[in-house]
Amino acid sequence: MNTETILIVDDDLASLRLLMEILTAEGYQVRPADSGELALAAVEAQPPTLILLDLLMPGMDGFEVLRRIKAREKSRAIPVIFLSAATETEHRVAGFKLGAVDFVSKPFQRDELLARVQTHLELFRLRTQLEQRAAELQSINERLLIAELAERKRSENALHESEQLLKLIIDTLPVGVWLMDAQGTVVSANPAGQQIWAGIRSVDIDHLEEYKAWRLDSNKQIEAREWAGARAVEKGETSLGEEIEIECFDGTHKIILNSALPIRGSDGRIKGAIVVNQDITARKAAEDEIKHLAFHDLLTQLPNRRLLLDRLHQAMAASARNGREGALLFIDLDHFKILNDTLGHHYGDLLLQQVAARLITCVREGDTVARLGGDEFVVMLEDLSGNPQEAAAQARIVGEKILATLNQPYWLSSYEHHSTPSIGVALFSDHRETVEQLFKRADLAMYEAKMAGRNALRFYVAVP
Template sequence: MQTQEPRIKKHESAEAVLDFENKRASTQLASPLDSRLTTMLESISDAFYMLDLDWRFIYVNKKAEYFLQRPRTELLGKVIWEKLEAVAGSAFETEYRRAVQENCAISFEAYYPPLGKWVELRVSPSAEGLAVYFTDISQRRHREDALRASEERFNIVMKATADAIWDWNAQSNEIWWNENIESLSGYSRKEIGTGTDWWLARIHPEDRQRVLHRVRSTLEGGTEHWMDEYRFARRDGSYAFILDRWYVLRDSEGNVLRMVGSMTDLSERRQAEIERDRLLKEKNLLLESTGEGIWGIDSQGLCTFINRAGAQMLGYEVQEALGKNMHDLVHYRHADGSAYPVKDCSIFQAYHSGKGAYEKDELFWRKDGTSFPVEFSSYPILDAGRIVGSMVTFRDITERKAAQSKIQHLAFYDSLTQLPNRRLLMERLSHALARSRRDSGRGALLFIDLDNYKTLNDTFGHDKGDLLLQHVAGRLKSCVRSSDTVARLGGDEFVIILEDLSTELAEAASHAKLFGEKILAALKEPYTLGSHEYFGGASLGIALFEHQGESLHEVLRRADLAMYRAKAEGRNTLRFFNPEMQAALMVKAALEADLRRALQEEQLVLHYQPQVDSAGRVTGAETLVRWQHPERGTISPAEFIPVAEATGMIRPLGHWVLECACRRLAMWARNEETAHFTLAVNVSASQLRCPDFVKDVLRTLESTGANPHRLKIELTESLLVDDVEGTINKMAALKAKGVGFSLDDFGTGYSSLAYLKRLPLDQLKIDRSFVSDALDDHNAAVIVNAIIMLGRSLGLEVIAEGVETEAHLDFLAQNGCQFYQGYFFSRPLIVEQFEALANTKLKESICAQSMECL
């Protein structure tokens, strides 16, 4: 049998190979083993085999057959590499040859694939060959791997945890700490050492005895674990809140061997808890101190929380309200008090709206059945996008609603009469007109103005005037239907809207007239104003409206115009608006526009009507304004002065007249023949009521250079009725500067003789109506004579206007009147004509005086 030479690896030295070959040559192939040794080798648990110097198996025990997966008969005499390399690779061969090369016993561990186990091989070279022990170490390797894995996991845990881990040896009283103790305490592990004194010294003095007592109780009580919280001192002097957990390891007899534990720093959590407790206390304080009601509701509508204020508003105790259904708690009702389903409640609508907070004004009902308005806000509580409840805040807004109602009432109602004011009237009139157009119905607007209301105020006082207005408001409401509107525009003006009178014009007018007559009759009944009984009346205008698209302002203007027609035609009566009134209104509007243009374009001219004395000499004139219209010619003052009064243009017009008159006086003052002339200027009520009236007159005198002693201001008695004291003060201020005053139309007004003696007058002017009737009417003659005698008694000049005949002049002269004005002497003239006439009269007077002297 030819033997196979062992393979020589390239890395083996030549000397080692030569030595091995020499040994092999001197050895027999299979020398027998001692029987006792064989018996022993067969009984051991390790696999054992021997190789000769040619790497052939010369002995294999039974255990080796298992490892090598071959019977001994098949292995003996075979080169090991033929069998082993095929199943285990070349790793084994490398180690075997190293043992031969180094000529020393070696051992190594390797994974043995055929059995899937770890093995330890001990190779011992000898002169005969190699002896190999093959031991199964799989279980040991598994234990070692598990231990290494456990150590690795421990190390990972040590690195991952933030806790300070410790291990106390009860026998040596030494403690081991992981690195986290350094960050927890601020000390290095070298400074900490291994004793327990350092740990005990760090425990807060107030906690130390309790902790030690717990430790002793645990050690002596036989328990396996212990846990406690205490304060632990850091290096910087602060204290950390520590949760310490202990695990006790004992021997079989119960003696403590070791204690292992972990210290968790709870400082941040405790601080958060302290802050949370603080916030919770503040929140509870806020919830209980606020005047708002606050409750929590779950998804079923059950009350989970309610503060004291909310419970009290609803009439419940806090505990009584908890768990109640929200619908039952607030008794949701419609405006009429009837209940409605829970799904219709605003709070439940908020649950499913998906719009976040929900706010609304609502009516809540208390436990006792009374209701009150609230303003509430509902905030859904979400969990993973699902609504699980709601937080609701609400406040009692009874006072706010009352204030809003009061504000609304003040905005739309008259505070004195509690009737709708102009604002509400216009709104209701707009609705009435729209309804009339929609339903093809007809209605009427009644405009009412009390007669002589101003006289009542001036006579009895404004308190009685206010009382009268309240009585009138009550009577007006009693005269109409509940569906009609009675409103006060202001002052003594009232307006009534009558709707649904008829679809026929004549019938609607008839119904409106009946209402109007009923109202006038009611207003004529006597009034009891305190201790006074007062009889009044009113002027009433009616404007019908229908489905013709009239504007509300047009309807109101028509009724106003009809009222003024009633007042102009005798008062205490009613008039309907008609087209003729509208035409007159249009003419008036056009005249107003032309008058404004006339002031700008100097279309106005002053005329002068001479005033003469008993000798026929011209002493001055009354200025009268005339309007030279470019298209209509001369327009009478009787036509445009009322327009100026109504539109407020009388003030700029009066100022223009005053300025022209003063400028003329300044020019006359330069001529000896005209220097003695006076000019009388009429002043309107609006001019006199102006706070700056005195300043305006004095400023005009100064700017024109006119002599104030030559200016005479004519006032009518009607001006004195409005503000007697104010008028007297203004007259006195101008009188002190030399301005004179004449009381025009004396005897036709309402002035009192008591006021007359206080007025700083210079002249009384007898009204033309008395002068023209004096020759035929005894009473008129007596009045003229009385005025002349009164003027003399008061030291005033008396001038008569309207002197048109020589008979008038003779009558007045015989009764002692010394100054005259009228057509008998001259019509109003332009300035050039007036000056010429005055010059002629002056010459005639000089001539007459000369003749008398002869």
């Protein structure tokens, strides 16, 4: 059970409940507040360890709540993370100037939210430990003014222990921590940082391009002075959570979250920068896989019904704009059930995979081949002639090509198998029909092909 208390401030009750469920499930003690006034009262009554604060609320907004929290001695050290659907830079800059430690964009990702909360709780604990240790050292130094040389030695030992403790903490953090000096030279990196990059290169700011990286949003390579650490040293910028792809010193590629903040001396001048890296390669790969599975058939890797419907809506809208016809071809494998019943589903799956591969060879690159399920496939042709007769002729050419291709023998492991399709075709243009009507027309045409003896191609013809 975590002992940290997290105050969640959000006027959106659904978002408030969701945040409470996520954080409570992780063992945190959670207190809710649905307005700025209730939040300030909760902080005054019992200061929490961390605050998640909605930016845009009626009445007292997040900026005013943060301003009042930071104005009170009792609460000014509490780390505050803003929650906001707003992405404008000025909102983030204003938040950081008021003392916010981070931003989490709505709708938030659970893993990102938990990672940011954990990181700032850990930083808060470290800062508290260091402040307590610093206070102890200050007391020791005051006593040394009137103490013997032995007392001075004891103070030096305590300082050394503090430095070793800080080094131990940084070395055991699961994220990479890098230190740059005032000239922008890479001075050191903890073990996690060196593991992420497969080493360290102590180069100055003009040679930071040895650390090769590209921005995920634009695929643009990051130049030496575009690095977050370089900007922190030269411009005093704070950068948080930049997603970049890096080429490690061993040639491998990873995706990391890159953050940097300037280190300032007591005179306000920049003395260097701290750069933090977090390896999110596995997380990004999992996100991409989830997206792929949501829109593709697992067996054939073809687009599934969901992706087909999305593309079909776009194709019908494009047809209405440019006046060109499109066609939907329903393809059903004849006697597929007999194959499954006699040889088993393994052979059926092999046939479906080979059919999918052959269908792709029958269409243009911009057309779509999808699997609806079972032995049903759909081919969507776009950008056909604006003349319905010519478009039908073009669709017929593709349909006959599919017939000939799917009639060729299949080798299912060591077994030779012959299969035929029944194909129904429905043309579309100008949004004259709905997606549901178009599916029904192609399906009816396919059943006409079945009734004609199978292994046939039929077009939907409207009954007057």
